[in-house]
Amino acid sequence: MLTILFDGVAYGMLLFVLACGLSVTLGLMNFVNLAHGAFAMAGGYAAAILINRYGVPFLATLPVAFAFAAFIGVALERSLYRRLYGASHLDQVLFTIGLVFMAMPIANYFLGDQPQPVRVPAFLSGRFEIAGIGVGVYRLFVIAVCGAIAGGLQAFLIGTRFGAQLRAAVDDRRVASGLGVNVDRLFAVTFAIGSGLAGLGGALAADMVGGVDPSFPVKFMVSFLIVVAIGGSNGIVGSLLGALLLGILDVAGKYYVPSIGAFIIYAVMIATLIVRPQGLFSRGGR
Amino acid sequence: MSAIAAPDRVAAHLNRGGRWRPFEIAFWLAIVALIFALPSRALLINEILLAGLFALSLDLVLGYAGIVSLGQAAFFGTGAYAAGIIATLGVAEPLIGLVLASVIAGLLGLITAPLLLRGSDLTRLMVTLGVALLLGELANRNEWITGGADGLSLAAKPVLGLFPIDFTGQRNASLYSLAVLFALFVAARRLVQSPFGLSVRALKENPLRANALGVSAARRLIAIYGIAAAYAGASGALVAQTTGLVSLDVFDFHRSADVMLMLIIGGPGYLYGGLIGAAFFIALKDGVASATPEYWEFWIGLPLVVLVLVGRERIGGFIARWARRAALLAMRGAA
């Protein structure tokens, strides 16, 4: 039982890193970015190629995955996304679906449709038991890394000037820009970090989901949306709790009641949206 | 001063959508002509007609009522499975299956519509998506009735016991689809210029004022959503009957996204947009897919991104004008 909880936590932490960028884009810029998964795919591919073709050690590929996805993110944000900040949600949805439709064949064209494995080094594989709980070493590693990221993000938001500006801008964009916050730059940096984290998440997730393939952006889009729906679109804590809840529900649901499968998660998402449209764990939701 | 009395002018203005304009007649005749002129493409034409019907259902929801839905496949899939299951239960007449399947899908629409009354575009988008995913998962898990991942195959009997619509009668299938599409299109045309249609459009334009005029938003939105769900169900049922197969992908996110793209390409809010967009989308998919089968999505994604960046109104209007001209030319060619 605890093993399942452990696996669920690991999966949830991973989802958090993958999705937190999306919830920030939504909260800060009120932008529906269905193409968020494409950045995760970019990071996953970066790691896979570095390891498989150039023999770069796994740990060294993680920062590259972050940087690569962040770079693509900021390039797209500066060139395309920013034009649609004021647009209707429908336009944003159409635009980002269009991006997903483009990203998948591009990946397919250059890298083929076979899943690219991201092999985990020997010292991170295997599992051991503590007090009857089966602990996968890699999952432990994922929890540690993602936990550190969550903690780091929270400290960053609370403790730095940039974080304060970001929180102010999420609360009220106009007021923030009136107070002299450079909202434009704030958007770019935030978007880069969010995409970068998705990329890092993609690299970390690859081993647990059987490699990176061109359908990655669509496969995980729904999970991301559920995290945002449950967690709310403001604040690290909400996203983290949402992701953990989803991770645990998903792993436990598939183990205990495989006959219902993903049903529970969708039902929870819809229920959350109906009862608390602002998200189950959001601050000040009405 | 016009010689016509003022009330007649007002009435004529309100009824203007009911007049059949030459290009509309040309449009429908061109489809009939195409079905007879291109028997080898009957399958493709059928696919376009049914995608067009599906897009028409989304037009009622999105174009007229302004509800952003990413889960219209929920009703398409329900209609498809309902038609499939009804056929396997031994109801031979496809028309009965079609009507029952649409009614079932419509009821599901009425049941789920209240979930959409509150909340922003974003909430609605996720709720509609969630409902479609949930139904897909239900179909996946209830193999005993849906056939699960293997799908459900049905052998559709001839329509009215006379016209076979299976692989031996592909032209019949297209004509059957066209007849249903046309009938539902005429009904939709009536609907959007009725008092009910006016109130739905008003709710999209300005819910605050519509409310101040006494329009009850909840009832109208639930009604239009249910009607649109029945339309989507009809298109799903027709796909099941004319292809003889229902598989889990009827509930796919892809299907909901594709139909939205079709509608957007053709332009929402004037009923023909979905049909034109479906023709454009499926012809493009067919053309590109035969050249580069793995990468056709790119050629859907790219125009879409450009469309949004340049502005949908401008390009959408252009495509509509272009399609109108093409329809006229096709009509002349056929005559």
Added chain:
Amino acid sequence: MNAPALETRGLSRRFGGLIASDNVSLKLERGARHALIGPNGAGKTTLVNLLTGTLRPSAGAVLLDGEDVTGLASHARVRRGLARTFQINQLFGNLTPAESLCLAIGERLGHGGRALVSAGQDKAVVLEATELLERFGLTDAMDQKTRRLAYGKQRLLEIALALACRPRVLLLDEPAAGVPENERADILAALAALPADVTILLIEHDMDLVFRFARRISVLVAGRLLMEGEPKQVAADPQVRAVYLGESGHD
């Protein structure tokens, strides 16, 4: 029998610590021409929203013809004969004036659920819409999209739409707001021609319009009724001059 057409009893509304409406009690007799004035931020808009049901009061009641409607949603109040216009145009940009008016009339007659007849086949609705279009000088513009109309015409449509609900009580929220000087006469004429049996509450900044139109005036300051009386009394009241007329005299 002689219940006021519109009455409020101790109507209050708070937003957190802010009291936007403070114990407002008003009585409008049938056919009244009543104006509500007050400086910016006095809570006029809040009061309108409380009357129409857009906002729920924290305390107090709204009565239409002696009947408590406090618990009714706004569209239900419309059916009971309470209509309003908006300070900022709330029109249907992509509908034409003829369509907008037919919608309003059709809803009033309970025809809004009819889905299989064209709106133009409803003779009674069409006749009434024609009459309203003519009365407000909108006949020539009836088939143009509303968002393309001149602002003054939109303002007239705003009033025509409210009148299409055949209200017993009509709330006019700054009907002349933003209308250029040369189109103002049209608005004044339209107001003067409103049916005599309709009870009207006019919320307005334009003192010229208020004193020409109203037979009674209530002054709202900081959410609270400062005084009520005939135009002459109000104009002469030193308190009112101090808080309101005096203020506007400065600019």
